[in-house]
Amino acid sequence: MRIGRRGIILPGILLAVFFAGYVLYPFLQTALASVHVDGRLSLGHYRELFDPGNSANLEAVANSVMVSILSVVASAVAGVFLAFVVTQFNFTGRRTLSRLAVMPIALPPLVGVIAFLFVFGESGILPRLFQILLGLERPPLFLEGIPAIVVIHAYSFHIYFYLLVSEALRRMDGSLLEAAEILGSRPWRTFRRIVLPHLRPALVGGSVLAFMASMASFSAPYLFAGGRRFITLQIFTTKLNGELDLAAAQSVMLLAVSLGFFVIFNVLGRDAGGRGGSKGVSRPKALRLPRVVRRICIMLAVVLVAIEMLPMLVIVLVSFAQEGSWTSQLFPSAYTIENYRALVSDPDVLSPFGNSLLMGVLTVCAALVIGVSGAYVLEKGGLRRGKLFVDTLLTSPYAIPGTVVAVGLILSFNRPSLLSGNAVLVGTFWILPLAYLIRTYPLVVRSTAAALAQIDDSLLEAGQSLGAGAWRRFRRIILPLLIPGILSGCLLAMIAAVGEFVSSILLYAYSSRPISVEILAQLRTFNFGAASASCVLLLLMILGIVALTNVVAGRSAPRDLFLSN
Amino acid sequence: MAFLSLRKLTKEFAGKAAVREASLEIPRGEFFSILGPSGCGKTTLLRMIAGFELPTSGSIVLNGNDVTSHAAQDRGIGMVFQNYALFPHMTVFENVAFGLQTQKKSVQEIAERVERILDAVRLREKTRLSVTTLSGGEQQRVAVARALVVEPSVLLLDEPLSNLDVALRLQTREEIRSLQRKTGITTVYVTHDQSEAMSLSDRIAVMNAGCVEQVGTPAEMYESPASPFVARFLGGANILRVAGSIAIPPEITVRGGDGLRVAVKPECISLLEKPAPGGPTCVIEEKEYLGFTTNFVIRVSSDRVRATMVSSEFSRRLKPGDEVGYAVDWSRSTAFPGGSP
Numbered sequence A: 001m002r003i004g005r006r007g008i009i010l011p012g013i014l015l016a017v018f019f020a021g022y023v024l025y026p027f028l029q030t031a032l033a034s035v036h037v038d039g040r041l042s043l044g045h046y047r048e049l050f051d052p053g054n055s056a057n058l059e060a061v062a063n064s065v066m067v068s069i070l071s072v073v074a075s076a077v078a079g080v081f082l083a084f085v086v087t088q089f090n091f092t093g094r095r096t097l098s099r100l101a102v103m104p105i106a107l108p109p110l111v112g113v114i115a116f117l118f119v120f121g122e123s124g125i126l127p128r129l130f131q132i133l134l135g136l137e138r139p140p141l142f143l144e145g146i147p148a149i150v151v152i153h154a155y156s157f158h159i160y161f162y163l164l165v166s167e168a169l170r171r172m173d174g175s176l177l178e179a180a181e182i183l184g185s186r187p188w189r190t191f192r193r194i195v196l197p198h199l200r201p202a203l204v205g206g207s208v209l210a211f212m213a214s215m216a217s218f219s220a221p222y223l224f225a226g227g228r229r230f231i232t233l234q235i236f237t238t239k240l241n242g243e244l245d246l247a248a249a250q251s252v253m254l255l256a257v258s259l260g261f262f263v264i265f266n267v268l269g270r271d272a273g274g275r276g277g278s279k280g281v282s283r284p285k286a287l288r289l290p291r292v293v294r295r296i297c298i299m300l301a302v303v304l305v306a307i308e309m310l311p312m313l314v315i316v317l318v319s320f321a322q323e324g325s326w327t328s329q330l331f332p333s334a335y336t337i338e339n340y341r342a343l344v345s346d347p348d349v350l351s352p353f354g355n356s357l358l359m360g361v362l363t364v365c366a367a368l369v370i371g372v373s374g375a376y377v378l379e380k381g382g383l384r385r386g387k388l389f390v391d392t393l394l395t396s397p398y399a400i401p402g403t404v405v406a407v408g409l410i411l412s413f414n415r416p417s418l419l420s421g422n423a424v425l426v427g428t429f430w431i432l433p434l435a436y437l438i439r440t441y442p443l444v445v446r447s448t449a450a451a452l453a454q455i456d457d458s459l460l461e462a463g464q465s466l467g468a469g470a471w472r473r474f475r476r477i478i479l480p481l482l483i484p485g486i487l488s489g490c491l492l493a494m495i496a497a498v499g500e501f502v503s504s505i506l507l508y509a510y511s512s513r514p515i516s517v518e519i520l521a522q523l524r525t526f527n528f529g530a531a532s533a534s535c536v537l538l539l540l541m542i543l544g545i546v547a548l549t550n551v552v553a554g555r556s557a558p559r560d561l562f563l564s565n
Numbered sequence B: 001m002a003f004l005s006l007r008k009l010t011k012e013f014a015g016k017a018a019v020r021e022a023s024l025e026i027p028r029g030e031f032f033s034i035l036g037p038s039g040c041g042k043t044t045l046l047r048m049i050a051g052f053e054l055p056t057s058g059s060i061v062l063n064g065n066d067v068t069s070h071a072a073q074d075r076g077i078g079m080v081f082q083n084y085a086l087f088p089h090m091t092v093f094e095n096v097a098f099g100l101q102t103q104k105k106s107v108q109e110i111a112e113r114v115e116r117i118l119d120a121v122r123l124r125e126k127t128r129l130s131v132t133t134l135s136g137g138e139q140q141r142v143a144v145a146r147a148l149v150v151e152p153s154v155l156l157l158d159e160p161l162s163n164l165d166v167a168l169r170l171q172t173r174e175e176i177r178s179l180q181r182k183t184g185i186t187t188v189y190v191t192h193d194q195s196e197a198m199s200l201s202d203r204i205a206v207m208n209a210g211c212v213e214q215v216g217t218p219a220e221m222y223e224s225p226a227s228p229f230v231a232r233f234l235g236g237a238n239i240l241r242v243a244g245s246i247a248i249p250p251e252i253t254v255r256g257g258d259g260l261r262v263a264v265k266p267e268c269i270s271l272l273e274k275p276a277p278g279g280p281t282c283v284i285e286e287k288e289y290l291g292f293t294t295n296f297v298i299r300v301s302s303d304r305v306r307a308t309m310v311s312s313e314f315s316r317r318l319k320p321g322d323e324v325g326y327a328v329d330w331s332r333s334t335a336f337p338g339g340s341p
Helices: A008-035 A044-049 A056-088 A094-102 A109-120 A126-133 A145-171 A176-183 A187-216 A218-223 A230-240 A245-271 A293-316 A338-345 A346-380 A387-399 A400-413 A429-456 A458-464 A470-498 A515-524 A527-551 B043-050 B092-104 B107-120 B138-147 B166-181 B195-200 B218-223 B228-235 B312-319
Strands: B004-013 B018-028 B031-035 B057-062 B077-080 B154-158 B186-191 B204-207 B211-216 B238-242 B246-247 B252-255 B260-263 B269-272 B283-290 B293-300 B304-308 B323-328 B334-336
Touching: A008 A346, A008 A400, A044 A056, A044 A176, A044 B211, A056 A145, A056 A187, A056 A230, A056 A245, A056 A293, A109 A126, A109 A218, A109 A515, A109 B218, A126 A527, A126 B092, A126 B166, A145 A218, A176 A187, A187 A245, A187 A400, A218 A230, A218 A515, A230 A400, A230 A515, A230 A527, A245 B107, A293 A527, A293 B260, A293 B312, A338 A527, A346 A387, A346 A470, A346 A515, A346 A527, A346 B312, A400 A429, A429 A470, A458 B077, A515 A527, A527 B004, A527 B018, A527 B334, B004 B043, B004 B138, B004 B260, B018 B057, B018 B204, B018 B211, B031 B043, B031 B195, B031 B312, B043 B077, B043 B154, B043 B238, B092 B107, B092 B138, B107 B228, B138 B166, B138 B293, B154 B204, B186 B195, B195 B218, B195 B228, B195 B252, B204 B218, B204 B228, B211 B218, B211 B228, B218 B228, B228 B238, B228 B304, B238 B304, B269 B293, B269 B304, B293 B323
Parallel strands: B031 B186, B031 B204, B077 B154, B154 B186
Antiparallel strands: B004 B018, B004 B057, B204 B211, B238 B260, B246 B252, B260 B334, B269 B323, B283 B293, B283 B323, B293 B304
């Protein structure tokens, strides 16, 4: 597409100002603060971090990295397995299974963690069930500490593998498998030599996403870590202790580890193998496996998806529990709709929902402008060599842990500046949507850029040869083809914003507290019923947004376009 | 005065010339083909006419107006793309109506004209369907209808048949020709298929490596090619190096120094059932039976030469390895001086 250089200038400037002011500047502030002790330039904080005598921080980093690696492995096993069953086997209920399998993507991290606590925690339903069945004093087995965190991570992050791998399998040319077969290859060899290399980009992509998400994870360690240290928790407690400079140094450390992996994986994943180039209709084809093996795989997949559903069901159940009715029993003993009535009638309880919704809308509006500008500059800005660099730069905030974003914003906007409209943003309502925006606009960039790349130049030339000017081409051809992509990006940004917890917990003020913070407060007072009711309402809200988007876009369930790069 | 004239058009990409000083004069109503192998610059030339590429130098004059620097949307030229470039989010009707809507025609006029053109391309019943549900041939016809409905001054077609299967290609070819005759629209057709160009065109330009090698009617091009390249590309001619001199009757006698090349069409070489005694002989290397005709590859001293004859009792008897007499009809051959073949 040929657009005059002028068409790039406005979005380019907008993007540059935004990126410099709200991504780079907070990062620089963080880096600066980390090398200051009591206002003087010093490496004291880093000396403290690496002090062999006080290994708390190093231990935290080591724990985080270890848990992240375990989480990647667990997520990969579950995600790849599900992807295989859903794409390779034909059985009744396959479509339902594939729909259900992606449900956790709409689940805010905090809600997932709480649901897990109710099902698998020390006083959760399943451990108690076993305790009662076996007649024991204590639950024989329950999830806590590192295994719990890894399982929760696998629960949330296997979706990355599932989506990427099933997409790759669907795109795989069936004739490749037939060619291997006719050359005498057995299923296992075909899998190893043909399928696995084909899946490599998907596996690399899934690994980087799962790793980054695990490193940045806050909710799971926060509720399950026991006494163990994790880097995100360290930053949180340091900040609560008022040692902002040390928190900054810890943030730099976390960021360095995370971004290091992000860049390495990004470079590794780019040389994706060629797409199937066969002409005509490519027939997807399954590996030929013995019937028994297929049966077992399908059963396992069904069990896995059922386990995925369990936490959501339990949270709905608990939301009807009467306050104080669930202490040592298997299930809550008394049920009521009081929790929901309180939600609707108590303005103090309901106001967080208003806050989150409003902040979500603000976030999406801003992400729309920034994200579409970014995609436009990226795809149509005439970038050649610099494209990979700009792409990586623009989408990098997605890889910045929420904790780090929050620390950066606190350090940058705790005094009036031009960037904050000459106001102190810390402690106000506005700093929350700003944090959400920084964390979510890359989703819109990604999805829009993907859609933009699909628009063949010849379509615009056809429009041009039919007499359509630039504006008309944009309105009649580009925009309609782009809207589904933009919408799916906005949807993901909205879901992430309304359920956001990690930055919120560091940034909120009581009057501007979002749902997640309110849920945590209810949990803290052992008000499980009320907390669950809030979770359910949040989920309903998200489902409503998804449904609304689908109506507008006229498309089936959204997929994470950030993943289908 | 030609309706569309291209004057010394040159297009360079990164310093490399894709089209070099191409000049063409196309009168109103002509069906004109640009023929050449892939990479010869024919599509670039077409895109310059359409207005998608700005020439590095030279000018384009359409109906007396210099349109070289006009934007594509202001030229009033219709184009059918190789991949059709149908708008995937629109129905057949919406695709075809797009250009008329741009011209701000009334709803009623748009409906009438779209209906008429869809009738002409036999797509009346598919009006309300999404273009993505159509077959390749139907999509191709929508693309033609969309380009024609706005009554452009010139219709450009960029290898419009290359995505169709053989049977459909022949049928569509005839349809394009009859549609062009009916509308009388000046048409520029780009293709790498010489049979398409020959069968459709009033005149053809053959391009090679960015240059126009020859312009003429199909018969002119076939009978008297201007270069060995044209002879090979259009007639599948053998280029024979001849030492000494030969007489090509009736008018020319070419004296070959050390590099005389003669283009001899396969059908000008006959294999003889009863050769004259002492006449030249060749060895048959390959045989290709095509029904009405049979193709042979024969070896004459060190040259491999293609020969075509109408299938007969005799031709059916021949098989690779046979030695057989032959004769050349030099009268329909063309000789070129020196250089490599």
